[in-house]
Amino acid sequence: MVQGPASETEHKIIAILKVLNESSEPLGSITIARELERHGISLSERAVRYHLRITDERGHTQPFGRDGRMLTAQGLEELKIALAPEHVGFVLEKLETLAFQTTFDPKTRTGLVPINTSLIAKDKLKKAMAIIDEAYQGGFCVSDLIAIAQPGEKLGSVTVPEGKVGIGTICSVVVNGVLSKSGVPISSKFGGVMELRNPKQERFAAIIYYEGTSLDPSEQYIRARMTSVREAAKTGKGRILANYREIPAPARALVSEKMAEMKEAGIGGIYRLGNTSESICQIPVGPNRVGIVFLGGLNALAAVSEAGIEVENNSESGVIDFNRLVSFRKI
Numbered sequence: 001m002v003q004g005p006a007s008e009t010e011h012k013i014i015a016i017l018k019v020l021n022e023s024s025e026p027l028g029s030i031t032i033a034r035e036l037e038r039h040g041i042s043l044s045e046r047a048v049r050y051h052l053r054i055t056d057e058r059g060h061t062q063p064f065g066r067d068g069r070m071l072t073a074q075g076l077e078e079l080k081i082a083l084a085p086e087h088v089g090f091v092l093e094k095l096e097t098l099a100f101q102t103t104f105d106p107k108t109r110t111g112l113v114p115i116n117t118s119l120i121a122k123d124k125l126k127k128a129m130a131i132i133d134e135a136y137q138g139g140f141c142v143s144d145l146i147a148i149a150q151p152g153e154k155l156g157s158v159t160v161p162e163g164k165v166g167i168g169t170i171c172s173v174v175v176n177g178v179l180s181k182s183g184v185p186i187s188s189k190f191g192g193v194m195e196l197r198n199p200k201q202e203r204f205a206a207i208i209y210y211e212g213t214s215l216d217p218s219e220q221y222i223r224a225r226m227t228s229v230r231e232a233a234k235t236g237k238g239r240i241l242a243n244y245r246e247i248p249a250p251a252r253a254l255v256s257e258k259m260a261e262m263k264e265a266g267i268g269g270i271y272r273l274g275n276t277s278e279s280i281c282q283i284p285v286g287p288n289r290v291g292i293v294f295l296g297g298l299n300a301l302a303a304v305s306e307a308g309i310e311v312e313n314n315s316e317s318g319v320i321d322f323n324r325l326v327s328f329r330k331i
Contacts, residue, residue, distance in 0.1 A: 010082075013051050015041050017060060017079045020071040021157050024318075028068035062159060064152075070159045073119055073312060080215070091217070092210035094316050095173050095188050101319045102177025106261040110322060113267075114171040115147065117158040117317040118301045120309060125165050128304045128311075131230070132328055135300040138233025140240050142269040142297050143170045145325035156318020164312075170325070171297040171316055172243060172269045175262070182258055184251045191217030191296070193226050194242035194271070194281065202272075203282040205239060216315040217243070218298045222305050229303040241296025242271060242281075249276040249288045266327075271295050 019035045020027060027035075029048040036043050043051075052069060055061040060075030071079070103111035120128055136144050147168035149155045160166040179186050192207035206226060208217040218241045221227060232238030247255055252273070259270055272293040274280035280291040296302070298313055305311045 009051070009054075012041070012043060012047075013055060013060075014079065014082045015039065016048065016051055016055065017071060017075055017082075020061065020069065021076060021079055023070075024154060024157070026064040026068035026070050028066070031068065062152075062161075070154065071157065073158055073161055073164075073314065076158060076314060091213055091215070091316075092188060095176065095210065098171065098173050098316055098319065099176035099180055102174055102181075104174060104178060104322055106178065106258070106265040106267070109265045112319040113322050113325070114173045114177065114319050115156055115168040115317060116171050116297050116301075117149075117155040117314045118167045118169065118298070118304075119158070119160060119164045119312040119314075120167065120304070122163060122165050124309050127307070128167070128309055129328055129331060131304045131307050131309075132300040134233050135229050135303040136328070138229070140229055140233060140295055140299040141169075142172050142174070142295055142299075143267045143325075144327050144329065145170060145266050146328045146331070147320060147324050147326070148331055156314075156320060158314050158317050167301070168317075168320060168325075169297050169300060170267060170269075172294040173297075173316065174267060175259070175269050175294065176245070178258055178262060179247070179251075179255060182254060184247055184254055184258075186292075187246045189244045189246060191221075191241070191243040193221050193239050194293070195239050196232050196237055204242070204244075207244075218296050218302075219313050219315050222298065222302045222311075222313060225306075227299075227302040227306065229299050230306050233303070241299050241302055243294050243296060244281075244283060245292045245294060246285065246289050247292065249290050252276070252290050255290075255292070269294050269297075 029045045033045050033048045061069040062072050098114040104113045105111050149160045149166035151160050151162045155166045155168040176186050190207045190209045192204040195205040228238035229240050274291040285291040
């Protein structure tokens with residue numbers, strides 16, 4: 001793990017990991033050297049191979065023969081840690097990038113959708129699916145559509161390691177993408193833990209503003225065991241992952257229309273849609289604005305973690321084709 005001021009070698013290694021992270025295919029040393037040059041880093045093919053041997057030894061990259069190398073889940077985590085000091089607000093930037101990359105059309109049910117990628121042990125998949133069903137029945141999932149990947153395959157920017165299975169769940173930022181392309185400016189404010197009691201007492205028990213963090217709020221809340229999604233699914237009372245967005249008041253009708261189209265395509269996500277300048281879930285809303293509370297895309301995996309199954313979550317891990325998704329009940 002990189003700690004403190006990075007050496008010149010470490011800077012080059014991080015640059016290589018960044019290049020690999022931006023690719024959905026294995027890259028060879030020639031291609032990596034060319035991409036580094038575009039970023040203003042001059043490194044020969046031989047030097048790239050030298051640094052790749054180091055990343056292989058650390059488990060940050062995985063060789064794929066002559067095709068080159070891909071970033072591993074461990075390598076992605078190392079990249080997040082290394083970039084954290086210079087990326088306060090990195091999560092907000094990632095959300096905006098994913099929204100831009102989203103091309104999903106709810107009417108034709110085609111295009112790219114943003115996902116979260118979660119890794120679990122192969123022998124835990126069946127039990128995990130049963131728990132995911134619990135969360136879905138409770139109404140706390142963005143969609144019942146998921147993607148499954150086997151070792152060596154990739155979901156977004158994450159390559160599934162040996163002994164694991166990758167589960168891709170739709171990220172709530174899909175709504176940002178669809179609304180933005182419909183002309184609706186939407187502002188992502190924070191991620192949090194929503195405490196459910198009764199409709200008039202719903203409130204955010206914890207929040208982390210996107211512009212002030214380099215780590216995804218949902219991942220942090222799951223690791224801190226601050227959710228009780230399974231309890232909420234059974235009793236209607238508990239703590240779930242949610243996030244807050246705002247739109248201009250005149251766009252409310254169009255948002256309702258677009259969300260109805262998305263629901264027809266199998267994607268929900270909105271937990272509460274407020275009215276003009278009206279507080280929502282005890283969050284004050286400014287003049288001529290409308291607040292929206294979205295369900296967290298990782299609620300189902302939070303429930304899996306609550307059941308004692310080890311889960312490695314990679315939120316906002318990239319985009320995949322909508323046609324790759326299937327109902328988890330068919331798996």
